[in-house]
Amino acid sequence: MVNIQQLHFGYRKKKVFTGLSLQLQPGHIYGLLGKNGTGKSTLLRNIAGLLFPDQGSIDVMGFTPGKRQPAFLQEVFMVPEEFYLPNIPLQAMVSNLSPFYPRFNQQQFDTYIREFEIPVENKLESMSYGQKKKVLISFGLACNTSVLLMDEPTNGLDIMSKSQFRKVMAGAIDENKCVIISTHQVKDLENLIDRITIIDEGDILFDQTIDAISRKLSFRISFDQEEVKRALYSESSLRGNAIITSNTDGEESKIDLELLYKAIVTNRQPIHSAFNS
Amino acid sequence: MQFRESQAIYLQIADYVCEKILLKEWKPEERVPSVRELAVQLEVNPNTVMRTFEFLQQQEIIYNQRGIGYFVSPNALQQAVQYRKAEFTEKDLPNLFRNMYLLGMIPEDLKPWYEKYKQQHFA
Numbered sequence: 231m232v233n234i235q236q237l238h239f240g241y242r243k244k245k246v247f248t249g250l251s252l253q254l255q256p257g258h259i260y261g262l263l264g265k266n267g268t269g270k271s272t273l274l275r276n277i278a279g280l281l282f283p284d285q286g287s288i289d290v291m292g293f294t295p296g297k298r299q300p301a302f303l304q305e306v307f308m309v310p311e312e313f314y315l316p317n318i319p320l321q322a323m324v325s326n327l328s329p330f331y332p333r334f335n336q337q338q339f340d341t342y343i344r345e346f347e348i349p350v351e352n353k354l355e356s357m358s359y360g361q362k363k364k365v366l367i368s369f370g371l372a373c374n375t376s377v378l379l380m381d382e383p384t385n386g387l388d389i390m391s392k393s394q395f396r397k398v399m400a401g402a403i404d405e406n407k408c409v410i411i412s413t414h415q416v417k418d419l420e421n422l423i424d425r426i427t428i429i430d431e432g433d434i435l436f437d438q439t440i441d442a443i444s445r446k447l448s449f450r451i452s453f454d455q456e457e458v459k460r461a462l463y464s465e466s467s468l469r470g471n472a473i474i475t476s477n478t479d480g481e482e483s484k485i486d487l488e489l490l491y492k493a494i495v496t497n498r499q500p501i502h503s504a505f506n507s
Numbered sequence: 508m509q510f511r512e513s514q515a516i517y518l519q520i521a522d523y524v525c526e527k528i529l530l531k532e533w534k535p536e537e538r539v540p541s542v543r544e545l546a547v548q549l550e551v552n553p554n555t556v557m558r559t560f561e562f563l564q565q566q567e568i569i570y571n572q573r574g575i576g577y578f579v580s581p582n583a584l585q586q587a588v589q590y591r592k593a594e595f596t597e598k599d600l601p602n603l604f605r606n607m608y609l610l611g612m613i614p615e616d617l618k619p620w621y622e623k624y625k626q627q628h629f630a
Binding site for chain 1: 514550552555
């Protein structure tokens with residue numbers, strides 16, 4: 231559905247991507263992880279057609295995003311991290327913007343707004359950052375575009391809203407939709423994402439499904455010093471050593487995304503060798 | 508639902524379903540919640556719930572009626588007991604035994620505690 235080949239992109243002086251390739255399929259929620267300033271938002275903006283590649287190609291459902299053809303734009307929605315909403319009532323915003331998205335569903339939108347407990351009578355500017363964000367998330371989901379891009383969607387959401395966000399997302403994904411979420415808040419989305427893509431230094435460091443990860447790797451707490459020494463990655467914690475090892479006994483453990491992320495960013499070789507063995 | 512640290516999420520959801528069946532909240536031949544309903548309720552990816560359902564089908568605890576949904580198998584109770592017993596003996600018991608051994612306890616010591624627990628929770 232999204233096919234990125236040899237993407238090169240840079241802002242004036244700073245090179246961001248030097249030959250990045252990535253394929254994304256419908257029916258999945260992709261988690262895009264990476265340090266600050268590694269190009270997660272830049273990648274989303276390239277996919278949305280808001281930025282243009284210097285070299286290489288991006289194909290989204292047969293369209294080149296940079297051409298910004300209406301037929302493409304009605305299939306993509308992006309919830310950016312920073313955004314501006316005009317100072318008009320909620321319903322005015324919806325009636326102004328929804329005609330651009332043929333599969334927009336008002337009933338669905340109203341349900342999300344209700345679940346997020348957003349005061350409908352208020353003008354947008356009188357809402358808090360979190361409320362505005364929830365308006366945008368609700369609208370984005372109700373547009374039912376094939377591709378939905380979300381940049382740090384849980385930033386600014388309170389504890390209850392994060393839980394509502396997960397419920398809403400779990401109900402919104404289907405086999406025709408491709409959702410890409412960039413995030414630092416791994417814990418917020420741990421059970422929602424079914425494929426992890428980690429980017430760093432302009433390239434893909436790691437790209438695996440949750441299924442493959444739990445088949446190949448084992449996450450656990452260990453007190454055995456020998457085992458800790460042999461682990462692919464280890465970190466001491468209050469409860470003992472949190473370790474990642476190869477999954478040898480076929481038993482699947484709960485993935486600790488934060489630990490996996492640290493392992494990949496500090497030294498990815500041992501993890502990769504576990505996937506290739 | 509609060510997920511534990513150790514086990515894969517899809518297996519924890521399988522335990523959740525088994526518990527509903529063992530407590531007879533979900534009865535044989537009754538329809539179980541759809542993949543989507545369960546995903547929303549538990550705040551997890553529907554693909555994960557799909558995996559749970561495939562697993563429970565292999566264990567003959569639920570079955571699929573094409574186009575309608577998933578149902579509790581006629582012999583789900585026996586199957587669920589069998590599956591959970593195997594899991595319990597393999598995974599939970601070693602921990603319990605280790606603690607009992609360290610504390611110098613024998614199985615008979617557990618009996619009053621077990622009776623008290625049953626009284627408190629399932630009387």
